[in-house]
Amino acid sequence: MMDKALSDRKVKSVVICGHNGKFCGGADIREFSSPLTGPLLIPVIQGVESAAKPVVAAIEGVALGGGLELALGCHYRIANSKARLGLPEVHLGLLPGAGGSQRLPRLIGVPAALDLITTGRHVTAAEALQLGLVDRVTDRNTVDEAVKFALSVADQSPQSRRISTFPCPRHPDLDALFEDVMQRVRQRARGALAPVACVRAVRAAATLPFPQGMERERELMATLFTSGQARAQQYHFFAQRAVGRWSMPSGARWDKTKPVAVHKAMVIGLGTMGRGIAVALVQAGVSVVAMETNEKQLTDAKQAISSMLERGAKRRGVAPALDKIRYSSDHSRRSRSALTGGP
Numbered sequence: 384m385m386d387k388a389l390s391d392r393k394v395k396s397v398v399i400c401g402h403n404g405k406f407c408g409g410a411d412i413r414e415f416s417s418p419l420t421g422p423l424l425i426p427v428i429q430g431v432e433s434a435a436k437p438v439v440a441a442i443e444g445v446a447l448g449g450g451l452e453l454a455l456g457c458h459y460r461i462a463n464s465k466a467r468l469g470l471p472e473v474h475l476g477l478l479p480g481a482g483g484s485q486r487l488p489r490l491i492g493v494p495a496a497l498d499l500i501t502t503g504r505h506v507t508a509a510e511a512l513q514l515g516l517v518d519r520v521t522d523r524n525t526v527d528e529a530v531k532f533a534l535s536v537a538d539q540s541p542q543s544r545r546i547s548t549f550p551c552p553r554h555p556d557l558d559a560l561f562e563d564v565m566q567r568v569r570q571r572a573r574g575a576l577a578p579v580a581c582v583r584a585v586r587a588a589a590t591l592p593f594p595q596g597m598e599r600e601r602e603l604m605a606t607l608f609t610s611g612q613a614r615a616q617q618y619h620f621f622a623q624r625a626v627g628r629w630s631m632p633s634g635a636r637w638d639k640t641k642p643v644a645v646h647k648a649m650v651i652g653l654g655t656m657g658r659g660i661a662v663a664l665v666q667a668g669v670s671v672v673a674m675e676t677n678e679k680q681l682t683d684a685k686q687a688i689s690s691m692l693e694r695g696a697k698r699r700g701v702a703p704a705l706d707k708i709r710y711s712s713d714h715s716r717r718s719r720s721a722l723t724g725g726p
């Protein structure tokens with residue numbers, strides 16, 4: 384279809400839009416676990432970008448991942464005011480591997496591209512306009528607006544609109560910027576490969592010509608693509624949604640049930656897990672009765688829990704809620720009544 388539009392001499396400009404009010408949410412993540420088939424996205428995007436006639440992306444709903452990378456291959460981007468855009472690949476253990484890591488910094492600058500690519504956050508159409516990621520935002524029918532716009536630029540050459548030909552905007556101290564961002568992503572997700580690879584890919588965009596940058600992007604993506612971390616994060620994506628559908632045998636579901644505030648809890652067993660759970664509950668404002676039958680464990684746990692609470696409180700600049708936790712070493716009614724508030 385695209386080839387036909389690009390080769391038909393009667394067609395002066397082209398609009399790419401999605402289906403059902405969504406531009407494109409990106410690749411089908413399920414396909415990543417089997418050999419890749421179908422037209423590879425990179426040559427498709429290159430074909431769009433190098434077209435001799437203007438190509439306009441009409442962005443409604445979402446333009447995420449490969450969807451936004453396709454939009455970056457277009458010469459103009461018009462977004463609906465309700466649209467969301469982003470490169471969330473980092474959450475799947477990947478990087479934007481269809482040229483996104485190379486085109487985005489050239490379009491919106493290195494600091495903003497690093498932010499979007501390493502956090503994977505979605506931006507609203509308004510923020511996208513402010514960043515220069517889209518050219519226009521409309522409240523009206525996006526496809527109609529994009530068609531009008533495409534007709535208005537039909538006689539213009541798209542030469543100056545090809546992002547791959549843009550120089551990456553200069554930054555006064557690239558080394559310091561990358562060092563700072565690398566340190567922050569390493570702290571935020573210790574041991575995670577994808578955020579580090581994302582920073583390296585953007586660095587390639589900032590320091591190498593486009594073709595070499597693409598080659599670096601490919602190398603980094605090849606390492607991530609088959610990594611255990613990427614598999615785990617993609618599994619997590621579907622598991623999170625499966626949990627959302629999960630229900631009790633009675634039919635009760637978390638999303639159809641009214642939440643009940645929890646003020647008190649009992650933690651039984653103060654080993655590795657119990658200590659952390661007790662601390663998390665106290666930090667969430669819940670009063671805890673912590674019960675442990677082994678005296679030595681109980682003594683160690685008291686010390687460990689107090690110091691975890693003190694460290695956490697210091698970090699947040701508040702007083703440690705040591706009075707929110709009481710310890711017990713027996714299962715008697717007395718310790719249970721501390722929980723229920725009874726005699």
Ligand SMILES: CC(C)(COP(=O)(O)OP(=O)(O)OC[C@H]1O[C@@H](n2cnc3c(N)ncnc32)[C@H](O)[C@@H]1OP(=O)(O)O)[C@@H](O)C(=O)NCCC(=O)NCCSC(=O)CC(=O)CCCCCCCCCCCCC(=O)O
Nearest residue numbers: 408409410411412413424447448449471480481605608624
């Ligand atoms: C889209 C959403 C914002 C929608 O949200 P919402 O309406 O709330 O619905 P959900 O409940 O979230 O989803 C509904 C339903 O859809 C399923 N789903 C959603 N998105 C996807 C998806 N992308 N893939 C598959 N399925 C999806 C979801 O699971 C639900 O179904 P259910 O589970 O049955 O309930 C929201 O869903 C969302 O945010 N989605 C994720 C968006 C995203 O992450 N997009 C990015 C995808 S990755 C991508 O696009 C990257 C690419 O395109 C890369 C292409 C380049 C590839 C280059 C490869 C190079 C490989 C190198 C190998 C070299 C090897 C060698 O050399 O050796």
Ligand SMILES: NC(=O)C1=CN([C@@H]2O[C@H](COP(=O)(O)OP(=O)(O)OC[C@H]3O[C@@H](n4cnc5c(N)ncnc54)[C@H](O)[C@@H]3O)[C@@H](O)[C@H]2O)C=CC1
Nearest residue numbers: 650651652653654655656657658674675676677680681714
């Ligand atoms: N440690 C981990 O990473 C994970 C542990 N779990 C599960 O969580 C549970 C606890 O694990 P850990 O904390 O690692 O074990 P642990 O062995 O470190 O701690 C268990 C504690 O419970 C105490 N205890 C046992 N019976 C008790 C009773 N009747 N009343 C009060 N205290 C009692 C023990 O004395 C011990 O101090 C286990 O079932 C484990 O399989 C689950 C996920 C991860």
